[in-house]
Amino acid sequence: MDTADRTPTSVPGGGRRRPRTGTRAQTASMADVARLAGVSSQTVSRVSNGYAGVTDETRQQVLAAMKELGYRPNSAARALKRGEFRTIGVITFSLSTTGNVRTLEAIANSAAHEGYAVTLLPVAVPTQDEVRGAFSRLEELAVDAVIVIMEVHLLDAATIALPPHVQVVVVDSDAGDRYTVVDTDQAGGSRAAVRHLLDLGHTTVWHLGGPDGSFAAQRRADAWHAALVEAGRTPPPLVRGDWSAESGYRAGLDLAGHQDCTAVFAANDQMALGLLRALNERGRRVPEDVSVIGFDDIPEAGSFLPPLTTLHQDFAEVGRLCVENVLRKMRIGGGERGTTLVPTRLVVRESTAPPPART
Amino acid sequence: MDTADRTPTSVPGGGRRRPRTGTRAQTASMADVARLAGVSSQTVSRVSNGYAGVTDETRQQVLAAMKELGYRPNSAARALKRGEFRTIGVITFSLSTTGNVRTLEAIANSAAHEGYAVTLLPVAVPTQDEVRGAFSRLEELAVDAVIVIMEVHLLDAATIALPPHVQVVVVDSDAGDRYTVVDTDQAGGSRAAVRHLLDLGHTTVWHLGGPDGSFAAQRRADAWHAALVEAGRTPPPLVRGDWSAESGYRAGLDLAGHQDCTAVFAANDQMALGLLRALNERGRRVPEDVSVIGFDDIPEAGSFLPPLTTLHQDFAEVGRLCVENVLRKMRIGGGERGTTLVPTRLVVRESTAPPPART
DNA sequence: AAGGCAGATGTTTACGTAAACATCGCGGCG
DNA sequence: CGCCGCGATGTTTACGTAAACATCTGCCTT
The missing domain is CATH 3.40.50.2300 (Response regulator)
Known part of the structure; x- marks a missing residue:
């Protein structure tokens, strides 16, 4: 039963075709394109999917019809079928x-x-x-x-x-x-951070860790601890932030009070930023008095005061x-x-x- | 023609049903649920969509069947239909x-x-x-x-x-x-930035703008220019960056050379960060010698050295x-x-x- | 020249859902 | 007492696509 053989005037209300419930206006379907191009809808499908076995002439006709009708495949139907x-x-x-x-x-x-x-x-x-x-x-x-x-x-x-x-x-x-x-190889990165600081001559390395309950923070802290122990150093107490620069600042105010703290490994760059601010505020120069290393290598890290040594994550x-x-x-x-x-x-x-x- | 009346052994190859081309394994359909619950698929549909007109008893049966089969509606079919x-x-x-x-x-x-x-x-x-x-x-x-x-x-x-x-x-x-x-009201924000600096007593305000070709940069620059002109001030030449902290640093090295530059409006916080670094490096104190204002209020802005005055975007x-x-x-x-x-x-x-x- | 084969195209069907329409049974009301 | 109506449920159909199968044309091979 094709709708075509019903006279248009028999539907005074109009718009009887496609009584969509959705919000999308009517779009041309393969059948529409096929009708206009004078081929079967299967051929339209073949053209649409770039299959071989369609004459160049037919293909052109179909493409023209598609263009005229503004046809685009219905992905819902496609997804359903496939x-x-x-x-x-x-x-x-x-x-x-x-x-x-x-x-x-x-x-x-x-x-x-x-x-x-x-x-x-x-x-x-x-x-x-x-x-x-x-x-x-x-x-x-x-x-x-x-x-x-x-x-x-x-x-x-x-x-x-x-x-x-x-x-x-x-x-x-x-x-x-x-x-x-x-x-990311969190452990490897953390070990590299600790090693870098020890190699520079620091006795030990403090750690400004991420929040309790974060596995990433946990692994970085664990690796920091392990690397120090392996090197025969005494790990200082762990200081925690919550990844934010603000928390790094607060922790930094505390750390600045420890005169024996000469190297800090911050678990991310944001906290390192806050740390830098706190140290600066307390008159501890970086890197002369205290070395700071971050983790992440955010785009801004190179523009910190001073530019931040950090571990780049890919x-x-x-x-x-x-x-x-x-x-x-x-x-x-x-x-x-x-x-x-x-x-x-x-x-x-x-x-x-x-x-x-x-x- | 129901598949149920064909004996399973008649299909030695097995898996003849659902010869999907896609990667998804078979999932239960409404028909499957309907069969198990002993109702029609339309009733399953009604339950699935929470329609009224289903006995509580029937509903429970359907829900049980859904659960047993791990039924979940196929969104492609749904999208197609709706x-x-x-x-x-x-x-x-x-x-x-x-x-x-x-x-x-x-x-x-x-x-x-x-x-x-x-x-x-x-x-x-x-x-x-x-x-x-x-x-x-x-x-x-x-x-x-x-x-x-x-x-x-x-x-x-x-x-x-x-x-x-x-x-x-x-x-x-x-x-x-x-x-x-x-x-965002870029123009309004930029005017506010300029006004803030003029109100503090600065004669004029320099602008570290975004890249050529960016409308956001253009609008911020235009508003900066207009605000100065309206206030009867002479706009200094426009300095351009590319939104990055690094570009702000480079521009800042240049700006630091202008002794008459006491206030800079940076088109975003990242460039402001680079600017701070450049000014610091050149011995120009912020805010004593030079005032800096940013745009965006990124989370880190409060932890810059010094904490950055900026325009918060919602x-x-x-x-x-x-x-x-x-x-x-x-x-x-x-x-x-x-x-x-x-x-x-x-x-x-x-x-x-x-x-x-x-x- | 006949058979066949390959390439081009058409026809049928199914994907899973839900609207529209059909049916069934039961209670209330005239 | 019978009919109407309504609520619960079943049946049919269409959404747009594409695989599978069917058909048709014409040219190549022997």
């Missing part, structure tokens, strides 16, 4: 940390390169409820795979209702035994590996596990120097 | 600027709140080809609306092939006559308005135009002070 969405979901906490953002960006770029779109699932507040909410939204979402930029204990806390058969890759975590994990590589891993897992359908570590690189600038001569 | 994806596409340049990231984050949160997902369309390099590429990817994408975080001249440069009937909202642009635009509000506008446009199907400006707020910290007494 059984895949060509979309990767990325679930992450607030994009307030440099690392998450850079990783996300790299993921988006890599995904685009592979022909995949990226759907962003933000979790406003890192509470269990919020995380669970994001995952339940995810359940209804049109994604073929998921990349989680989140510490795994929060992942665990939420009774995860991950859609079955959707592959997951996790960043920033140490759960390689349960998930596929991609992460977030682009992390993001790329996430996409690569998750797509491979999709293809082999695989419960692959294990952790891929991306090395850091020490960037020496002007905030580290040998300790002041003993007086 | 004619909408409940997804907003966000197209943006590299997420290296604070503003873009914060705006994106706010968009994602607002969209989630409205039940919409956000698909990210990154444009690696701001060349015409890249932008065009992103838009052509967009064409095939399952989105109901698009938010563009990009300067409009790049939008124009790309021969935009926006899907018809997909609503667009643009951020960071002055094309209110052609698009729906949401932006990116969260910008993002929220983007979503609100684009959804409204979708609903009214509307070619609405015009610009919505979000005001800035002056945050006075310690980098500005009255000029040094004339000697």
Whole structure:
């Protein structure tokens, strides 16, 4: 029953065709294009997908018809037919940390390169409820795979209702035994930081760590501690911040009071920034009196006062590996596990120097 | 023809059902749930969508069956049927600027709140080809609306092939006559910056502007110029950076040479950071010798040396308005135009002070 | 010259969902 | 007592695409 054989006037209300409930206005379908081009819709499909076996002449006609009607394939129908969405979901906490953002960006770029779109699932507040909410939204979402930029204990806390058969890759975590994990080599970087300062002649190295409950912070602190012990040094007490520059400032005011503190390894560049301010305020010169080293190498690090020696994280590589891993897992359908570590690189600038001569 | 009346052994190859080409494993469909619950698939649909008119008993049976089979609705089929994806596409340049990231984050949160997902369309390099590429990817994408975080001249440069009937909202642009635009009140903020410095007693204000070709930079520079002229002051020559701290440093080395320069308005906080470093290096004290004001109020601004006076941008509000506008446009199907400006707020910290007494 | 084969195109069908319409049973009311 | 109406549920159909299969044309091979 074709609508064409009904006279238009028989439908006074008008617009009877395509009684969409949605908000999108009518668009041309393959059938429309086929009708205009005088071919079957299957031929339109072939042209649309660039298949061989279509005469150049026919192809031109179809393309012309497509253009005239402004045809664009309906991706919902496509996804339904093909059984895949060509979309990767990325679930992450607030994009307030440099690392998450850079990783996300790299993921988006890599995904685009592979022909995949990226759907962003933000979790406003890192509470269990919020995380669970994001995952339940995810359940209804049109994604073929998921990349989680989140510490795994929060992942665990939420009774995860991950859609079955959707592959997951996790960043920033140490759960390689349960998930596929991609992460920066936090331990290696931290050891390099400590070694750099010891090599300069410092007796020991203080650590301005990240917040309690953060695995990244934990691993950096552990590695710092281990590196000192291995070198036969006594680790000073751990000082904690919350990643923010402000917390680094507060911790710095405290550290400035310790005259025996000549070298500080801050767990990220923002806290190092606050630390620099506190030391400056208290008249402790960097690097003459105190050496400071950061972690991340944010773009601004080279413009701190003084320019910050820090450990460069290759977030682009992390993001790329996430996409690569998750797509491979999709293809082999695989419960692959294990952790891929991306090395850091020490960037020496002007905030580290040998300790002041003993007086 | 139901598959149920064919004996399983008649298909030796196995797996004949669901010969998916895609990568997703088989999931239960409504029909499967219906069969198990002993109802029709339409009843399953009603339960799935929370419609009334289903006995509580039936509902429970269906829910049990759903749970047993791990049913989750197929969003592709849903989108196809409903004619909408409940997804907003966000197209943006590299997420290296604070503003873009914060705006994106706010968009994602607002969209989630409205039940919409956000698909990210990154444009690696701001060349015409890249932008065009992103838009052509967009064409095939399952989105109901698009938010563009990009300067409009790049939008124009790309021969935009926006899907018809997909609503667009643009951020960071002055094309209110052609698009729906949401932006920070760049001009108002810049005037406030200049006024703040003049009120402190400075004779004039220098401007460390953003790169040539950026509308945001242009508008900030124009407003700076206009505010000075209105106040009867002579605008010094414009100095340009490229938004990076490094460029601010380079420009700062130059500015430090001008002894008559007592106040600088930097077009963003990163450049202000570089400027602070340059001034410090050249022995020009901030704020005693030179006052510096930034723009953006990035989280670290309060930890600069000295803490930076700057103009706070409310990116969260910008993002929220983007979503609100684009959804409204979708609903009214509307070619609405015009610009919505979000005001800035002056945050006075310690980098500005009255000029040094004339000697 | 006949058979066949390959390439071009058309036809059928299914993907999973949900609107529209059909049916069924039961209680209330005239 | 019978009919109407309504609530609960089932059946049909369409959304747009693309795989699988069917058909048709014409040229090449023997």
